[in-house]
Structure formats: C-alpha cells, structure tokens
Amino acid sequence: xxxxVDADAxxxxxxxxxxxxxxxxxxxxLPFALALPIVLYEGLLIVYPIVQGIYGSFTRxxxxxxxxxxxxxxxxxxxxxxxxxxxxxxxxxxLFTALVIVVALTVGLLTAxxxxxxxxxxxxxxxxLMMPWAIxxxxxxxxxxxxxxxxxxxxxxxxxxxxxxxxxPQWLQVPELAMGWMVIISSWKAFPFYSxxxxxxxxxxxxxxxxxxxxxxxxRLQLFRxxxxxxxSSTLELLVVLAAIFSFKQFTIIFLMTGGGPSGxxxxxxxxxFNTAFRFYDYSYATALxxxxxxxxxxxxxxxxxxxxxxxxxxx
Amino acid sequence: xxAQVAESRTATSRFHVGRLINGALLYVTVxxxxxxxxxxxxxxxxxxxxxxxxxxxxxxxxxxxxLYFDQFAELFSEHPIARWLRNSFLIAVMTMxxxxxxxxxxxxxxxxxxxxxxxxxxxxxxxxxMLPEVLILIPLYILYRRLNMLNxxxxxxxxxxxxxxxxxxxxxxxxxxxxxxEVLDASVVDGxxxxxxxxxxxxxxSAPGLAAVAVVAFFFxxxxxxxxxxMLSSGDFMPASVGLSTLKAIAQTPVEQYMAAGLVFSVLPxxxxxxxxxxxxxxxxxxxxxG
Numbered sequence: 001x002x003x004x005v006d007a008d009a010x011x012x013x014x015x016x017x018x019x020x021x022x023x024x025x026x027x028x029x030l031p032f033a034l035a036l037p038i039v040l041y042e043g044l045l046i047v048y049p050i051v052q053g054i055y056g057s058f059t060r061x062x063x064x065x066x067x068x069x070x071x072x073x074x075x076x077x078x079x080x081x082x083x084x085x086x087x088x089x090x091x092x093x094x095l096f097t098a099l100v101i102v103v104a105l106t107v108g109l110l111t112a113x114x115x116x117x118x119x120x121x122x123x124x125x126x127x128x129l130m131m132p133w134a135i136x137x138x139x140x141x142x143x144x145x146x147x148x149x150x151x152x153x154x155x156x157x158x159x160x161x162x163x164x165x166x167x168x169p170q171w172l173q174v175p176e177l178a179m180g181w182m183v184i185i186s187s188w189k190a191f192p193f194y195s196x197x198x199x200x201x202x203x204x205x206x207x208x209x210x211x212x213x214x215x216x217x218x219x220r221l222q223l224f225r226x227x228x229x230x231x232x233s234s235t236l237e238l239l240v241v242l243a244a245i246f247s248f249k250q251f252t253i254i255f256l257m258t259g260g261g262p263s264g265x266x267x268x269x270x271x272x273x274f275n276t277a278f279r280f281y282d283y284s285y286a287t288a289l290x291x292x293x294x295x296x297x298x299x300x301x302x303x304x305x306x307x308x309x310x311x312x313x314x315x316x
Numbered sequence: 317x318x319a320q321v322a323e324s325r326t327a328t329s330r331f332h333v334g335r336l337i338n339g340a341l342l343y344v345t346v347x348x349x350x351x352x353x354x355x356x357x358x359x360x361x362x363x364x365x366x367x368x369x370x371x372x373x374x375x376x377x378x379x380x381x382x383l384y385f386d387q388f389a390e391l392f393s394e395h396p397i398a399r400w401l402r403n404s405f406l407i408a409v410m411t412m413x414x415x416x417x418x419x420x421x422x423x424x425x426x427x428x429x430x431x432x433x434x435x436x437x438x439x440x441x442x443x444x445x446m447l448p449e450v451l452i453l454i455p456l457y458i459l460y461r462r463l464n465m466l467n468x469x470x471x472x473x474x475x476x477x478x479x480x481x482x483x484x485x486x487x488x489x490x491x492x493x494x495x496x497x498e499v500l501d502a503s504v505v506d507g508x509x510x511x512x513x514x515x516x517x518x519x520x521x522s523a524p525g526l527a528a529v530a531v532v533a534f535f536f537x538x539x540x541x542x543x544x545x546x547m548l549s550s551g552d553f554m555p556a557s558v559g560l561s562t563l564k565a566i567a568q569t570p571v572e573q574y575m576a577a578g579l580v581f582s583v584l585p586x587x588x589x590x591x592x593x594x595x596x597x598x599x600x601x602x603x604x605x606x607g
Binding site: 028030031032034035037038039041042045046047048049050052053056061063111114115117119125127128129130131132133134135136137138139140141142143144145146147149151152154156157160168188193196197200238242245248249251252255256270273274277278283286287290293294297298300301304305308 | 346349353354359360363378422425429431433434437439440441446449450451454456459474478485538539560565574579585590593597601
C-alpha cells in the first residue's frame with residue numbers, strides 16, 4: 001500500500017466522491033520548481049530589459065563612443081512632453097488604433113454572422129476566410145506593395161472607375177490615403193482572428209433561444225437584438241480590448257510600407273521608438289518613449305485582466 | 317374550406333420562393349465577400365505564375381494568360397534565398413524546442429497543480445504576452461551588444477522563445493485542463509510521482525496540444541521580422557523575413573520572382589496555421605475563448 005494514501009487516510013482526508021483529487025490537494029514545492037525556470041527566463045529577457053529601459057530613460061546613453069552613461073533626471077521626459085512631434089505621434093497612434101479596432105471588428109462580426117449560416121462548401125469558405133491571418137506579415141507587405149504600385153498596381157483599376165480620377169494615385173505618398181491603407185491592410189490581416197472568435201461565441205448560443213423567439217413572432221432584427229447580440233456581447237467587449245492591444249503593437253506592416261511617412265502621418269509610437277533609436281541613434285530619448293508606450297499597454301492589459309477575472313467569477 | 321387550403325398553398329409556395337431567393341442571396345454574398353478577402357492572395361498567385369510581360373501592363377489582365385514556372389529556379393539562383401530559409405529554419409527549430417520543453421513544465425504547474433502562486437503566475441504570463449515587442453528592443457539590444465550576442469542565431473532564438481512562451485503555456489494549459497483529474501489521482505495512488513504522471517499520462521493524452529505549441533513557436537520565429545532585423549544585421553545570418561523585405565519589386569527583382577519569394581515563404585505557415593487555428597485562438601485569448 002502506498003504511504004501517501006495511508007497518510008491521507010490518517011489525516012481524515014478520506015476521498016469522498018466530490019472532493020478534489022489527491023494530486024491537487026497536497027502541498028509541495030514541485031509547482032514552484034516548475035514555474036521558477038520560466039519566471040527566471042521571462043524575468044531575464046522581458047522584465048529585466050523593462051527595468052533597464054525605465055532606468056535608461058533617466059540617463060544619457062552613448063553607444064557609439066565609450067563615454068559612460070550619465071544621470072540626467074527627468075530631462076528626457078521634459079523633452080518628450082514639450083515636443084509637438086510627440087503629441088502628433090500620440091494622435092496618430094490613437095487614430096490608427098481606433099480605426100483598426102472599428103474596421104477589423106466590424107468586418108469580423110459581419111463575416112462571422114454570414115459564415116455562421118449553414119451553406120454548402122462552408123468549410124472551404126471558412127478556410128479562405130482565415131487566409132489573411134495565416135500569411136506572415138512580410139509577404140502581406142510584399143503583396144500590398146505590388147497591388148498599390150502607382151505604375152502597375154491592380155487597385156488602380158478600381159480607382160480609375162471613380163469620377164475625376166485620371167491618373168493612378170500615389171497611394172502611399174498622400175497622408176490620408178497612406179493612413180487609410182495602413183488601416184485596411186492591418187484590418188485585413190487581423191479580422192479573421194476576430195471572426196473566428198465571434199463564430200465560436202455564436203455557436204455557443206443555444207438554438208432553443210432562437211426557436212422560442214421565433215415562436216413568439218420575433219423578426220430577424222429582433223432576433224439579432226435580443227438573442228444574438230446578448231450572446232456575443234461579452235466576447236465583443238473582450239475583443240475590443242484584444243484588438244486595442246494587437247493594433248497598438250502593429251509594427252512590421254507600417255514600418256515596411258511607409259516607415260511612418262509621409263511626413264510622420266502614419267508614425268505610431270512603436271514606429272517612432274524604432275526610428276528614434278535606430279535611425280537617429282538617440283537611445284535615451286527612445287527609451288523614454290518606450291516607457292510611455294509601456295504605461296499605455298500595461299493599462300490596456302490591466303483592463304483585459306480585470307475582464308478575465310470578472311468572466312471567471314461569473315462562470316464560477 | 318377550399319379557400320383555406322388554397323391560401324395555405326400559396327403561403328407555402330411563397331415561403332419556398334422566399335427561401336430560394338434567400339438561399340441565392342446567401343451564396344452570392346458569401347461568394348462576393350470571399351472574393352474580396354482572398355483577392356490579394358489570388359493576386360500574389362497570378363503575379364507569380366505568369367511571365368511579367370502580362371502583369372507589367374496597365375490595366376493588368378485579371379485572369380492568367382500563360383503559365384510559367386521558371387521563376388522559382390531564377391529566384392533561388394539570383395538571390396541567397398536558400399540560405400535565408402535555412403537561417404529561418406534554424407531559428408525556428410531552436411525556438412520550438414525551447415518553448416516545448418518550458419511550456420510543458422509551465423502548463424502542468426498552471427493546469428494540473430494547485431498552489432498559492434498559481435494565479436499570479438498566470439497573470440505574469442498574460443502581461444508579458446501583451447507588451448509591444450519594440451518596447452523591450454532597445455534595452456535588449458544594448459544588453460546583447462555588451463554581451464557580444466549580436467549576429468548569433470541561438471541568441472535570437474532565446475528572444476523569440478521568450479516572446480512566444482507565454483502563449484504556448486496558455487495553449488497547453490487549455491489542453492492539459494481536459495485531462496480528467498481522477499486519472500491523475502489514480503496514477504498517484506498507484507505510486508506514480510507527479511512528474512511521472514505528467515510524463516506517462518498527461519503528455520500522451522495531449523499530443524495535439526503539443527503539436528499546436530510546436531507550430532505556434534516555430535512559425536512565430538519563422539515570421540518574426542523586428543528582432544531578426546536588428547539582432548542579425550550581418551548578411552550571413554539573415555533570415556528569410558528580413559531577406560525578403562530587402563527585395564525591391566520591378567526595379568531590382570522581376571515581379572514574378574518577387575511574388576514567388578513571398579509565396580515560398582508563406583506556404584508552410586498557411587498550411588500549419590490553418591490546421592492548428594483552434595489552439596492558437598485559445599492561446600492568444602489566454603483561454604478566454606476556445607475557438
């Protein structure tokens with residue numbers, strides 16, 4: 001007979017049918033031993049650099065010369081808050097993030113509602129729906145650079161159909177058009193994920209609710225308002241926060257297509273941080289910008305976590 | 317009586333016509349929406365598989381005029397794309413192995429064991445997954461420079477693994493949650509240690525989840541652009557994501573080669589992502605949604 005079982009029995013922890021399994025009840029060091037390497041690993045490569053970055057934002061870093069880093073206090077932050085270019089970056093970031101949330105989630109919701117209805121070839125259609133999400137960002141950029149080519153780009157066929165357009169537009173040189181395309185491309189890449197998540201939520205709505213509502217004579221619009229929407233509203237809330245996080249992080253598409261241009265009109269904060277550090281070699285100021293970005297993303301992440309906690313409490 | 321029957325008949329036929337129109341409308345909508353969504357992908361294929369004399373013409377033909385297959389051989393002979401792909405493969409394999417080893421431990425602690433720090437550990441993983449990568453780039457770059465770890469494939473794999481590990485743990489946690497606690501209980505009663513139970517019971521029951529983690533980690537590193545571009549600035553170590561971004565369409569690289577390069581790079585991630593989408597969704601939403 002196993003000693004552990006005897007010990008349990010002696011302590012009066014007899015296993016009733018509903019009591020949690022024995023493996024879950026004992027206290028031991030094993031979980032800490034399992035989690036420790038991960039915490040150390042993430043600590044070294046994620047947390048330590050963040051702490052370093054916060055420290056670095058109060059110093060002047062000279063990488064090229066061997067001059068020592070000097071403490072400059074709040075200088076970088078004073079410069080940041082008094083820099084009109086910084087506030088422009090914030091405006092661009094907010095505009096881009098808000099537009100991608102709206103466009104990607106709207107398209108995601110509409111496609112989910114459409115693909116939730118039964119029709120033949122639905123698995124094939126769904127596979128096609130997921131394509132943009134599965135293609136890596138660099139090839140996505142290549143495709144759209146080619147589609148938007150002012151000389152031969154296929155999108156010009158559509159543009160030429162508009163009244164008054166006689167020349168192929170310089171798609172990425174005009175501020176409004178460049179921002180519009182960054183939003184469209186980022187949303188095209190992101191919406192299948194949202195669509196898939198909403199589809200899962202739609203399929204979790206019990207069919208009986210629809211039948212009952214139909215028996216009561218509900219119209220289609222009423223079905224959506226009183227059955228479908230309440231069924232997916234908490235998922236949609238969660239997705240707004242996730243979409244905010246994902247679009248705030250968007251780097252590769254903007255960086256490779258416009259680099260933040262024309263004249264900074266698509267320069268979001270992540271692009272600005274990169275340009276400040278690796279084009280202007282101003283590492284200290286870039287770390288200060290990084291801390292600003294960190295504060296924002298931490299705030300959004302906290303919202304997500306609070307929503308998660310609320311969800312688990314509701315389901316418990 | 318007769319009138320009633322007739323009325324109900326027209327009602328049924330109207331119902332049928334309505335359903336038919338509805339059905340046709342549904343198919344048309346689905347077709348149009350799908351076309352818009354996949355058009356960019358279609359355009360990549362079209363531009364790859366026909367000679368550029370057709371495509372370098374405005375307006376370009378919307379249907380392929382002639383098929384052409386030499387672009388792949390030309391691409392591989394004119395650009396070091398084989399070396400780029402090899403580098404990507406090495407980075408991806410190292411990231412994958414590291415993530416698989418660590419995520420099994422983390423997911424077991426998060427899913428199958430109850431301990432005081434469990435929720436905090438889960439939150440810690442959640443937050444690290446949500447921070448923009450570029451925020452950590454500068455301090456990590458300075459650290460790597462000081463430690464002489466720039467231009468090294470294993471050093472980059474270490475970073476890639478750190479970014480994707482939290483998502484891998486959340487994916488595996490969702491899979492491990494499905495192992496019935498009674499089974500684990502029984503194995504401990506039979507004298508198995510906890511790690512023995514993980515090895516003999518949890519892992520064999522979680523093969524698809526392990527495959528999902530392998531796919532997610534592998535292709536995160538395969539697709540990653542930002543860190544690869546900064547940490548591997550030397551041409552010898554350049555992975556495909558960075559290499560492809562240096563190609564310039566028309567001016568330097570013929571369009572069919574340019575698009576063929578994008579196609580070659582995308583085939584594997586598309587196949588594997590589509591196969592594993594369910595798991596990836598649950599990992600990215602930290603288990604909030606099971607796709």
